[in-house]
Amino acid sequence: MIMSITNKTAITGMAELQPFIRADDRRTLDLLAEVTALALDDAGINKGDIDGLLVTPPSEDTYFMWPAQVAEYLQLDLSYMNMVELGGASAVGAVMRAAVMVEAGLCNYCLCLSGGIWDSQVFNTREGKTAVMSRAEIDYELPYGPxxxxxxxxxxxxxxxxxxxxxxxxxxxxxxxxxxxxxxxxxxxxxxxxxxxxxxxxxxxxxxxxxxxxxxRPCHGAAAVIVPSAARALNGTRPPVWIRxxxxxxxxxxxxxxxxxxxxxxxxxxxxxxxxxxxxxxxxxxxxxxxxxxxxxxxxxxxxxxxxxxxxxxxxxxxxxxxxxxxxxxxxxxxxxxxxxxxxxxxxxxxxxxxxxxxxxxxxxxxxxxxxxxxxxxxxxxxxxxxxxxxxx
Amino acid sequence: MQGTGNPYWDCVEGEEFCLPYCPLCQKFVFYPRKLCPNCFKSPLEWKVVPGRGKVYSYTQVRVSALPEFDSITPYVLALIELDVGVKMLSHLVDCPSEKITINMPVEMVFREIAGQKLPVFRPGEGL
CATH class of the missing domain: 3.40.47.10 (Thiolase/Chalcone synthase)
Known part of the structure; x- marks a missing residue:
């Protein structure tokens, strides 16, 4: 039997920053903090309610212990966190994983965070290209100038x-x-x-x-959604959007x-x-x-x-x-x-x-x-x- | 990658094309690696294979990907389906882009591209 998560969780908070071109001195962590504040407001909950974090990879910072870096920067008190790295599918994948983790009872409110500083020239140098390539791509594709x-x-x-x-x-x-x-x-x-x-x-x-x-066009920005259980979603201030x-x-x-x-x-x-x-x-x-x-x-x-x-x-x-x-x-x-x-x-x-x-x-x-x-x-x-x-x- | 003791590139240097082959699965493997991706057994055997195949897809790159490709831009990147059953990325050379068709037969030649000798492909008919 396939476990179904239909209608067990919902999205109750949502926010995004307006995509922008000039980063100045803002960094990915700054953007994630800005958008988290907006998402909490939208969901009508407090930072202390968030006990789960799923975050997509950083663009300019090191991947190492990235969820811990983010949780520390945002001063979150968590019982579940992870990074979702599926390339462009990461953000949607985070929502699915949040639904599973909340339904499993590992956390009550899972914050799905995504964003970064992303220069338009990001893929136009050898360094930029190899940063998103496997060893096999570097060895057997890059020599051909893909x-x-x-x-x-x-x-x-x-x-x-x-x-x-x-x-x-x-x-x-x-x-x-x-x-x-x-x-x-x-x-x-x-x-x-x-x-x-x-x-x-x-x-x-x-x-x-x-x-x-x-x-x-690559640019800078961030977006977040908050996923709680059905019971918490129904008690919230915003109309829940159900994960079916x-x-x-x-x-x-x-x-x-x-x-x-x-x-x-x-x-x-x-x-x-x-x-x-x-x-x-x-x-x-x-x-x-x-x-x-x-x-x-x-x-x-x-x-x-x-x-x-x-x-x-x-x-x-x-x-x-x-x-x-x-x-x-x-x-x-x-x-x-x-x-x-x-x-x-x-x-x-x-x-x-x-x-x-x-x-x-x-x-x-x-x-x-x-x-x-x-x-x-x-x-x-x-x-x-x-x-x-x-x-x- | 040349001179690293990797049989693939050592063969290319001598203008030969060889690929790892799994004797258990009776399949060629690309890209080269230590274990067969099907049965996870090793060692794989290196075999010289004929550089024949067909164009699975192609694209003419009009904006140079890196400075070292400036002098050959535009160039045609092609996904080649080799007769031995694997696909590889390469260049299609000696063929005007408007003459290229999907499934066109091609044969391997060796050319220096951006300072590295590489297996590339040209139209395989009328040899």
Missing amino acids: MGFNSGYALAARRHMAEFGTKPAQLAKIAVDQRYNALANPLALFNQKPLTIEEVLHSPVIVDPIHLLEIV GAGEAYTHNSIVYAPVLTATPIKKAAGKAFAMAGLTPADVDLVSVYDCYTIAVLMALEDAGFCAKGEGGDFVENTDLTYRGQLPCNTHGGQLSCGQPSYAGGMSQVTEAVRQLRGEAGDRQIKKNRFAFVSGNGGVFSTESCLLLGRDR
Whole structure:
């Protein structure tokens, strides 16, 4: 029998810093403290209530004893803590782990923290590249000058185009719809003017077939959510957002060793999450999927079952993905329009889902807001973590 | 990596291509390592293999990844599926990017890339 954590825990506190470009003298720990204060306020609890901590890795500080470094800086009194390192899937993965730990009784209020100072040139030096590479990648890939994640996603996009006839304009449409969403998000880094498919396709090709405007912009920021038990959630001051289902899957570290390039572990991860939640893609009102590149969104939609494998191109072309559309997708603008503040980029997919399910999304509020599908994706389709969140229990 | 006693790079230096092979699983292994990733047994045997395969996917890198690649940018990174059943990242050379197709047959040649002799691939037809 599979243990289910459906509706046993909820998200009651949520906060994020506005993504920003100039770090000055702020460091990752400062950002984590700032966002923790906001999340505690939002949840209506005190720092002393927090007894669990799940934190994503630091960007510029040492990994060693990182949870202890964070707990010390925040002066937390904990009975459970850990670091979640699943790359871009870390933030979503932290929420799933928090639900499990709270349900198991190891802690009562688990703080899921994510953020960092992340320079835009982070991957543009040998040092920056090797910092996110395995020994095998350094020995057998780096000599060929791979462009980090850019070239990995480009290889996947190229193969998808060859197998299924996916068109560059269809991928560009994802960035365009998400930019429309960002125009209604005051926190977004890029919310000044709309984007057109032509503008995306005329932006420089960085790694063929990926254009500049299909790639996230690294920046600085932080985000947090607080996960208590159902009983504590019901006694809180904020409407709980219920964790109904969760699932993960992983097949590789480097994309070179992925079993295939045109399908991702999201299929398995989402399948587990939907089964646990007792829901299907047809029940979902908001799709909040990891969007480091446009192709990541398209493949997530396919593999999570919102359209058939290979039909993602036609699907996004013919589906309004804006908050006014048939399938609202990344209604905050996604990381493509909000920026990618290190590991907190992936947490933006969670915070936006919480905001929408609470009905607090302001101008971009979706009308029907019962269920959200959330995904985090690490590496190049390497680690996949999926959540189903619900407004109603 | 050359001259480190790693048979992979020692072979490349002599313009040969060799890979570890697990005699129990009867499979080649890439990237080179001590244990078979399938049965976790060792030792693996080094075997010279023909550098033949096909293009699984490719991308033309238009913005140099590192300064030492500036002089060859744009260059084509390719994921090659070798006939012996493993995939590896490499370059595709001697082929205009518009002529590249998925599943195109390729053969290995050795070229100096950013100061290091590497196995790369060129179109394999019409040899």
